[in-house]
Ligand code: HEM
């Protein structure tokens with residue numbers, strides 16, 4: 001790729017100071033950074049809720065919180081993590097920052113929409129925060145009817161929270177629309193679809209789901225609000241409605257939404273494993289198209305959340321079959337990442353460590369989807385801790401591990417600073433160990449029958465109670481280790497920003513995709529002049545081109 | 552399947568129904584296979600990572616981009632295994648969907664936060680599920696408020712209980728004993744209290760239980776009342792030791808006088824107790840929500856008398 005490094009000419013995008021230069025900015029990089037601050041804040045809050053939940057479960061009795069308060073805390077944990085942390089984390093925060101840079105573009109296609117999506121996100125979050133002040137919701141992040149529309153002391157909180165999620169959906173849709181247009185129209189001259197970094201493919205697939213699936217969630221939640229306020233009788237059995245219909249609507253969005261959550265992680269990991277092993281990705285097309293395949297098939301499997309809900313046997317059978325089909329593109333990706341390491345020159349940098357952890361944790365997450373997709377074993381495992389463990393392995397072990405890895409990979413690009421490398425490697429080990437201890441224990445809990453969303457387990461017969469207590473205590477211990485690792489991480493990242501923090505070299509990892517063509521941190525308009533794409537995103541100088549024909 | 556016993560203790564609880572061993576077999580099949588895949592993937596990752604660790608700045612890396620043969624096989628073979636899982640799981644699950652024609656019928660009612668089991672033929676109502684061993688039992692279930700779910704881990708059986716339709720589950724217990732019945736669909740404040748037991752009895756013991764309407768022969772009315780107090784789930788909201796809960800405690804209740812939400816007072820006697828059980832909303836004790844469901848028609852006359860006798864033993 002050619003283009004100038006722009007170190008001297010224009011100023012860094014961070015140099016203009018003042019509140020308004022941020023509040024009114026149309027710069028995708030600044031918007032990305034503001035999103036980053038917000039999602040990290042919510043990650044912190046959601047994480048504290050998780051620690052409270054884990055601490056309550058140390059003992060069988062419900063001794064730390066009342067049942068009501070426990071239910072509010074776990075609901076808040078789930079709702080915050082899903083709607084204001086994970087969903088915007090990679091696309092809106094990292095993606096906003098990186099997408100135009102990786103495409104060699106000056107900004108996203110619609111900078112004003114981009115700013116609008118940020119303010120809509122803030123508004124939606126404000127509704128969520130208001131719902132906490134108005135008594136907090138206790139419905140679980142799934143808002144199942146008729147519980148969510150029944151008599152409640154916190155009716156206003158439920159309305160505020162559902163409206164909040166409704167509003168957040170629009171922010172998500174706008175980001176999606178923006179990314180799709182940018183990818184179609186604003187790739188640098190010379191960049192063909194097959195020259196795009198896999199991060200871009202992943203963001204593309206994610207955006208398509210965001211645009212197509214989110215409206216269904218929006219309508220569902222709006223109906224829920226109408227149901228509460230006006231008694232429509234769509235979901236309320238007392239008025240002839242059907243709670244199973246609600247579940248169909250909800251999962252029609254929320255299953256694709258789990259792919260909104262993981263696909264960007266696939267993108268990041270593809271970048272981490274290539275750059276830090278100086279290799280081309282193994283099976284570029286397979287990985288790119290499997291993202292798209294997952295996005296498409298992902299629309300047809302929602303009923304696997306409902307095998308025991310009372311949906312028809314025929315539906316369950318079909319949904320089970322199609323769910324297995326999703327596993328194939330997932331497996332293709334994992335094999336491709338492992339093969340990418342073959343005959344590379346591997347550097348054990350912190351981003352690479354996270355890339356390697358991801359292979360392990362995500363594989364466990366994917367594999368444990370199989371007994372859940374299998375009808376007979378799901379009957380036993382549904383709504384137990386096994387499901388909780390499964391989705392934390394894919395969402396935390398998949399997306400969040402990738403997100404943290406990506407944050408370490410692009411932190412120098414975004415801030416111009418380098419964090420304390422030794423501390424980072426150390427903290428990453430704590431995160432890895434803590435995470436696995438926390439959630440692997442929960443597989444045993446679940447297969448032994450421990451139901452999810454239980455505030456206490458002191459009514460469980462003695463024989464099982466001992467088993468539950470043991471695994472709960474393992475899990476809680478793990479969560480404390482995990483928390484320490486994450487707090488250290490937050491600490492050294494923030495410390496790198498202080499006056500006199502270490503400056504990062506221009507291209508610390510030797511990346512060759514287009515975001516490394518501009519200054520570090522980038523100049524305000526990304527590139528001086530229009531850069532031209534002359535080679536693929538993984539053409540590292542170390543690659544032995546002379547050996548090319550032997551394969 | 553014999554490999555169930557190897558890891559049986561860590562992964563799965565005791566198996567106590569005819570379908571449990573089948574479910575375990577497919578569960579372990581998938582887990583052993585997954586373990587093999589996981590070990591292979593991790594081994595390859597660690598091996599590559601160490602073998603191809605950076606040696607010097609002059610390292611050369613392979614230009615390989617893909618390998619169609621390899622990619623085909625590693626998609627196709629796992630694909631085949633997935634088909635096996637699907638069919639195997641489907642086959643067992645079909646059995647779970649079709650209760651045998653000769654099954655014994657029990658009606659299940661779930662409400663926040665109690666279980667109620669009715670034996671239509673015998674006119675018995677109980678808060679614990681009592682079943683004979685080696686006999687298929689068909690549960691026809693409905694909820695009177697929100698969603699619940701019936702789950703017995705040892706039977707590997709679970710089914711949601713809905714307010715607007717009947718759902719059906721069945722099992723055939725193979726081991727006498729006592730097991731947990733969990734509610735596994737989140738149902739509000741006391742979701743984690745909505746646990747009762749299923750007692751699997753030998754044929755003879757079950758017969759005896761049935762003949763005496765669920766109460767052992769020779770039980771005094773007050774003792775029987777105590778059994779009903781638990782079996783109808785009154786104890787979920789009313790303590791017998793003075794502890795505050797969703798409803799007023801029964802300790803010292805009988806014969807006392809109460810302030811009501813409408814400002815009047817009432818003396819707790821037999822008539823007031825009957826009314827409170829059958830029309831709970833008629834007189835609500837000050838300081839409490841009208842949350843109690845009606846038991847009209849569920850608690851029979853004799854049982855009512857027994858419960859009142861039990862309350863008398865708690866009066867001061
Ligand atoms: C091979 C791939 C996967 C398969 C076969 C699979 C299968 C399943 C199945 C069948 C369930 C329903 C279990 C039940 O409720 O009884 C489930 C739950 C879930 N899965 Fe996956 N899954 C896979 C990957 C993922 C990924 C990549 C994510 C997200 C990043 C994910 C997130 C979730 C979540 C959030 C739930 C539970 C939601 C809830 O009940 O609150 N899964 N999965």
Ligand SMILES: [Cu+2]
Nearest residue numbers: 255258302305
């Ligand atoms: Cu799903």
